[in-house]
Structure formats: C-alpha cells, structure tokens
Amino acid sequence: MTKNLLLKIENVSSGYGSTVIVNNFSFEVEKGQVLAITGSNGMGKTTLMKTIMGLIDVRNGTITYKDEDITNSSPDYRSKLGIGYVPQGREIFSALSVEQNIMLPIYTRKKITFNSKDKLEEIYSLFPILKEKRLANGSSLSGGQQQQLAIARALIFDPEIIILDEPAEGIQPSIVSFIGNTLSDLSKNSKKTFIVVEQNISLISQLNSDCILVEKGVFTKKLKSSEINTVEKARDLLSLHN
Amino acid sequence: MVFLFNIFYQFGDSLAFLLLAAIGLAVIFGMMKIINLAHGEFITVGAYGTVVSGKVFNLPLPIAMAFGVLVTIIFGLILEKFIIRYLYGRPLDSVVATWGISLIVSQSFLVIFGPSYEGLQTPMGNFQLGEFSYSEYRIFLIFSALFLLMLLYYLFMKTSFGTLARATIENPSISSSMGVDVKNIYTATFAIGAGLAGVTGALYAPTMTIVPSIGQAFIVSAFITVVTAGASPFVGLVPAAAFLGTVQTTVTFFYKSTIGLIAILCAVILIIRYLPNGFSGLILKKRSK
Numbered sequence: 001m002t003k004n005l006l007l008k009i010e011n012v013s014s015g016y017g018s019t020v021i022v023n024n025f026s027f028e029v030e031k032g033q034v035l036a037i038t039g040s041n042g043m044g045k046t047t048l049m050k051t052i053m054g055l056i057d058v059r060n061g062t063i064t065y066k067d068e069d070i071t072n073s074s075p076d077y078r079s080k081l082g083i084g085y086v087p088q089g090r091e092i093f094s095a096l097s098v099e100q101n102i103m104l105p106i107y108t109r110k111k112i113t114f115n116s117k118d119k120l121e122e123i124y125s126l127f128p129i130l131k132e133k134r135l136a137n138g139s140s141l142s143g144g145q146q147q148q149l150a151i152a153r154a155l156i157f158d159p160e161i162i163i164l165d166e167p168a169e170g171i172q173p174s175i176v177s178f179i180g181n182t183l184s185d186l187s188k189n190s191k192k193t194f195i196v197v198e199q200n201i202s203l204i205s206q207l208n209s210d211c212i213l214v215e216k217g218v219f220t221k222k223l224k225s226s227e228i229n230t231v232e233k234a235r236d237l238l239s240l241h242n
Numbered sequence: 243m244v245f246l247f248n249i250f251y252q253f254g255d256s257l258a259f260l261l262l263a264a265i266g267l268a269v270i271f272g273m274m275k276i277i278n279l280a281h282g283e284f285i286t287v288g289a290y291g292t293v294v295s296g297k298v299f300n301l302p303l304p305i306a307m308a309f310g311v312l313v314t315i316i317f318g319l320i321l322e323k324f325i326i327r328y329l330y331g332r333p334l335d336s337v338v339a340t341w342g343i344s345l346i347v348s349q350s351f352l353v354i355f356g357p358s359y360e361g362l363q364t365p366m367g368n369f370q371l372g373e374f375s376y377s378e379y380r381i382f383l384i385f386s387a388l389f390l391l392m393l394l395y396y397l398f399m400k401t402s403f404g405t406l407a408r409a410t411i412e413n414p415s416i417s418s419s420m421g422v423d424v425k426n427i428y429t430a431t432f433a434i435g436a437g438l439a440g441v442t443g444a445l446y447a448p449t450m451t452i453v454p455s456i457g458q459a460f461i462v463s464a465f466i467t468v469v470t471a472g473a474s475p476f477v478g479l480v481p482a483a484a485f486l487g488t489v490q491t492t493v494t495f496f497y498k499s500t501i502g503l504i505a506i507l508c509a510v511i512l513i514i515r516y517l518p519n520g521f522s523g524l525i526l527k528k529r530s531k
Contacts, residue, residue, distance in 0.1 A: 053419045079421035091416045093409045100405045107402040108421035153420065 004030045006161055006193055007052070012061035014051040015217075021047040023217040024061070029161065034187050034194045034209035038238055044217035045197045046088050049165045052195075053085050054078050080109065084159035088166050088197075090150040094139030098130055101138045101149055105157045114158060123152045126182055144175035151179070155186075161193040168200035180206040205234045213238060244372035251376055253491045254384040260483040261387040262446070263460040264467035265394065266439030272468050272475030273398075273411055274431060276326060277333050280340040281464055282457025283347040284436050288314040288443025290351060293452050296362055303365055307444035311437055318436020322429050330414075330428060351454035359452040379449065386445060390438065395476045397434070407431045466510045472520020481521040485509070 007029040015021040021044040029035050037045055050056045052063060054075040062071045070078055079085065093101050102123060106116045124131035127148040133141060141149060147167055154162050164183075168176040180203050186192045187207075198204050204211060211228055213220045228234035266285075270278045278284075291310030295301055301309065321343065329336040366378035398404035410417045410427040418424045442460065450456060467486060471478030489509045494502030517524055 055415050055419060075415070075418040076421050076423050079419055085419045087416055087419070091413060093412050093416075095408045095412050096405060100409075103402075104405060104409055104417075104422070105420045107406050108423070157421070 004032075006031045006033075006066060007195075008062075008064040009048075009052065010062045010064070012048075012051060012063060013059045014047060014056050015059070016047075016056070020059070021217050022051060025214075025217070025219055026061075027212055027219065027222075029193060029195060031160075032187070032191045032193055034183070034196065034207050036204045036207060036209045036211040037195065037197045037214060038199055038204060038211055039214035039220075040199070043214045045214050046165055047217070048214070049085075049088075049163050049195070049197055052163060053083065076108065079105065079157075079159075082157075082160040084154035084157070084162035086147075086150045086154045086162065086164040086167060088169070090143075090146045092138040092141070092146045092149055094137065096138050097135055098138060098141070098149060099134040102130070102152045102156050104153065109157060112157070116156075119156060119158065123155055126155075127152050144171045147171055147175070147179065151182070159192075161195065163195045163197075165197045166199065167196065168198060168203045173202075176200060176203055177206065179203075183207060201231050201234045201238070204238070205229055205231050211238065244374065247371055248374060249491065249495070251380070252495065253487055255380050256490045257483050257487040258380075258383040258387040259460075260463050260467045260486055261391060261479065262383070262442040263463040264471070264479060264483065265387070265390055266435045266437070266442060267464040267468050268471065268475035268479055269394070269435030269438060270432060271465075272471065272473075272479075273407075274330070274428070274435070275333055275411075276329060276336045276340070276432075278340045278435075279337060279461070280321075280344040280347065281439055282459075282461035283344050284314055284318065284439035284457070285443040285446075285460050286348065286351060286454065286457035287317050288440030289447040289450070289452060289456050290355065290359070290443075291440070292444040292447040293359060293362055294355070297360065303362065303448065306362075307441075307447070310444040310447065311440040314440025314443065315433050315437040318433050318440075319429065321436075322432040326432060327425070327428065348454045348457070355454065357453065361450070361452045362448040364448045383445060390441065391476075391479060394438070398476060403430070466506065470510055470513050470520055472517070472522035472524075474522035474526060477525055478520050478522030481525070485513075485521070 005028055009025060009027050012025045013020055013023050025048060037048070039045055047056060051058055054073055058071050062069055064070065065081055065083065070081070093104070096104070102120065106112065129145055130149055130152055133145065138146070138149065151164070151167065167179055183194060183196070184207060187194060196207060196209065205228055208225050208229055210225050211223045213223070223237055228237055267278060267281045270276050270281065288310045291313035292306045295309040296303060296306035325339055325343065329339055364377065364379050366382065368375045368377055398407060406422055406427050410422055410424050414424045443457070450459070467479065467482050468475060470482035470486060486506050486509060490502045490506050493505035513520065
C-alpha cells in the first residue's frame with residue numbers, strides 16, 4: 001500500500017434486506033485529495049457513504065483506513081479514528097442548541113490533542129452565522145445554516161477525512177458557493193481530505209476534484225479534475241441535467 | 243393562617259407524591275419511550291432495599307436509603323443488559339416484557355419476604371400548628387422532590403452527558419457516526435431512571451406498609467403525571483404535577499380522597515383530549531411565539 005493512501009474500498013457490496021444497492025464497488029482516496037462522487041438519485045451513493053461510516057453492514061469486500069481493516073468496526077470507532085461525516089439531509093439534533101450540536105463529537109472523546117475552545121472559535125470564524133446563533137435550537141435554523149452546522153459538527157474534532165453527502169441539496173446558490181469556497185480553502189490550507197457526494201454541477205466544478213460516476217450501485221467511470229473544471233464540461237461528461 | 247397552611251401542606255404532600263412517583267418514569271418513558279410497566283417494581287426494590295438493609299444490618303436510615311438506591315440501580319442495569327436493550331424503538335413489545343418483569347418481581351418478593359415486612363419508623367418528628375399536627379418528614383419529601391427535579395434538569399440539560407443522552411435518544415445512528423457509544427449511553431440513562439425510582443422507594447419506605455405490591459401505589463400516578471407533562475418531561479413535569487395536585491387537593495378537601503382520585507383521572511382524560519402534547523407542548527409552543 002502506498003504511503004499516501006488513506007481510505008481503500010475494495011469490492012464492497014451492501015444494501016437493505018434482500019436488496020443489494022452497492023455492488024462490488026472499489027475506489028481509493030489519497031491523503032489531501034478531494035473526490036467527488038456523483039450519479040442520479042437512487043443509484044446508491046448515500047448507501048455507499050453509510051457503508052463507509054459503518055451505518056450499513058458490508059456484505060462483501062473490505063474497507064481499509066490507514067492500513068487498518070475497519071470493515072466490521074462500529075460507526076463510533078470509525079468516527080474516533082478520524083472520519084468526519086456530514087449526512088444527507090443534515091440530520092441536526094433538534095433538541096440541542098447550535099453549540100451543543102457542534103461540541104457533541106468532542107464530548108465523546110476521552111482524549112483530544114488540541115484545545116477544544118480554540119477549535120470552536122476557529123470553526124465559528126469559518127461559519128460566523130453559527131456563532132451568532134450558538135444558543136438557538138438546532139431546529140430553528142434555515143436549511144443553509146443547518147448545512148453549515150452539520151459541516152461544523154464534522155470539523156470540530158479535526159478529522160483527517162470528511163465525508164459529505166449532498167451538501168448542496170435544497171440550499172440556495174449563494175450558500176452553495178460559500179460552502180464550496182470553504183471546502184476548497186480547507187483542502188488547500190489544512191490539507192483535509194474530502195469525499196463529496198454531489199449532484200450539483202457547479203459545486204463539483206468549483207471543488208476542482210476528481211469525480212466518480214455511479215450508476216445502479218456500480219462504479220461507472222472516473223474523471224480527472226481537469227476534465228470537469230468548468231460547469232459546461234462537467235455537465236457534458238457527467239450527463240447530469242441540473 | 244392555619245387554614246392556609248393546611249391547604250399548602252395537603253397540596254405539597256400530593257405534589258411530592260406525584261413528582262416522586264413520576265421522576266424515574268420521566269426518564270425511562272418520557273425520554274427513552276420504554277413503556278415501563280415494571281416502574282412500580284423499581285420503587286418496590288428501592289423500598290425493600292432500604293427497609294431490609296436497615297433492619298438486617300441495623301444501618302442508619304440515610305445509609306439504608308443509599309443502599310436501597312444502589313440495589314435499584316444494579317437491578318436496572320441487569321434488566322437493561324438482558325432485556326430492555328432489545329426493546330428500544332419497540333414500545334408495544336416493551337409493554338409485554340416489562341409487565342412480565344413486574345409480575346415476576348412482585349411474586350418473588352412475596353415468596354422471599356412474605357405478605358408483609360416489618361416497616362421502619364418515620365424519621366423526624368411532628369410539629370403542632372393550631373389544633374393540627376404535621377409530619378416534618380412530609381415537608382422534607384416536598385423539598386426532596388423539587389431538589390431531585392432540579393438535579394435531573396441540570397444533568398440532562400447542562401452537562402455533556404446530558405447532551406450525549408438527548409442526541410442519542412433523538413437519533414441513535416447519527417449519534418454513533420459522530421463518535422457516541424450509543425449502547426453505553428442508553429445503559430447509563432436507563433440506570434439513572436431506575437436509580438430515581440429507587441430514590442422514590444427509599445424516601446417513601448419509612449412512611450408506608452412494606453408489602454410486595456408497594457410499587458403499585460405509585461404506578462398510576464407516575465404514568466398520568468408523565469403523560470400530562472408531555473413530550474419534554476423536564477419542562478412539563480412540575481406544571482403537570484402542580485395541576486394534578488391542585489385538582490386532587492381541592493376535590494379531596496370538599497369531598498373525600500376517593501373522589502379526589504376520580505377527579506384526577508377525569509382531569510387527565512381532559513388534558514389528553516385538549517392538550518395532546520401535554521403541558522410541555524403548551525409551554526414550548528408559547529415560548530416559540
């Protein structure tokens with residue numbers, strides 16, 4: 001295994017009940033890489049992300065994170081290894097305040113190597129609206145604010161890799177481009193690794209990432225970032241229409 | 243003056259009973275949605291733990307009470323590990339399982355300790371006001387109930403454990419993907435609920451006849467108070483108990499205690515009909531306006 005390899009998915013299949021959704025899927029993510037995964041609705045992208053997080057059992061294949069086999073590890077173990085997760089639909093805890101939502105992952109860790117207060121301030125400087133609303137209830141935020149909150153919650157424990165599942169879904173374009181800029185900056189400045197499941201062409205081209213196209217739970221093709229760095233090129237090659 | 247104090251005393255007594263009956267169930271049913279028909283037996287375990295340890299080892303009452311609570315927590319932990327753990331998100335199955343637990347426990351107490359057990363003396367004394375005599379321990383119970391409720395509110399609303407518990411109960415799978423060890427949080431929360439029921443048993447042990455069905459005296463009050471409190475038990479519990487306590491005290495004052503109990507049940511039916519989200523629903527709705 002090469003030194004830079006962070007996450008390796010090998011021949012993974014998973015699904016619900018007797019239905020196989022993700023079928024024999026393989027890909028690798030290198031340290032510092034931004035990888036987009038796209039495809040139409042119902043093609044198994046979210047199932048694949050849940051499988052990587054451990055929320056759905058793997059039927060076949062293996063998942064390796066930094067040379068450790070995590071195929072059968074619990075979701076909380078994977079999170080503690082350093083995998084951040086921004087689920088589809090944001091999944092903010094409505095009973096908790098904004099700040100409690102952000103701090104939740106910190107409370108689960110016995111040892112942290114950084115000052116959590118400084119980290120919180122750092123997160124607030126990325127998403128100023130969250131500082132303003134830090135005492136508000138999670139459920140009182142707008143969709144775009146909730147998305148920022150979900151990203152903040154994933155960043156707080158300084159994970160090495162962050163999985164984002166459709167961060168642009170149902171959010172107004174100005175916020176989408178703000179989120180795109182923030183992710184690009186994080187990948188440039190703090191060398192974070194990202195897997196971004198997305199159907200929004202402008203966000204994909206903004207991220208300047210390689211892209212995997214998924215159809216019916218199967219790896220279909222991989223495109224280099226240079227092939228899809230404008231909206232027009234991305235639209236043609238990914239044949240998505242939005 | 244004496245008349246007013248008399249009303250306050252009766253009301254406080256009824257309020258304390260409703261709150262202490264409900265407090266453990268507020269966690270297990272109100273938060274965790276386990277319809278725990280064995281809640282009364284948790285109280286029984288707390289009461290017997292207190293009385294038996296007090297008699298057998300001749301312990302001072304506060305130590306015996308602590309022992310009773312500890313026994314109830316251990317009892318709760320064992321039940322959670324072997325039975326309740328498999329029932330989260332299955333409220334109807336939890337009814338059957340906890341009813342079974344309730345029958346087994348109360349019959350076991352009957353077999354082991356017989357139809358009744360020698361009780362403890364009520365601690366503290368009495369004081370006289372006008373022609374009436376009042377128990378100081380009853381006053382102590384009122385303050386205990388309010389103190390426990392504040393403690394519970396602080397634990398679940400202000401501590402990191404409380405944040406983890408509320409997140410886990412709202413969405414276990416997302417919580418686990420954020421690093422929460424969901425199993426441990428459920429176990430700890432259930433144990434807290436069981437422990438609180440144990441506290442109720444321990445506090446009332448010196449005031450009641452110790453029989454295997456002692457917990458049954460609490461279960462109806464527990465459920466009606468938690469249901470009246472609504473979905474957010476920490477917000478709704480005090481107004482619910484205050485309302486039900488007022489109804490009971492007033493009706494009992496003019497008629498008699500049997501009619502008071504009937505009045506409470508009628509009041510609950512009206513609450514469920516007109517405030518389906520209970521008092522906490524009403525309060526939270528007003529607050530968000």
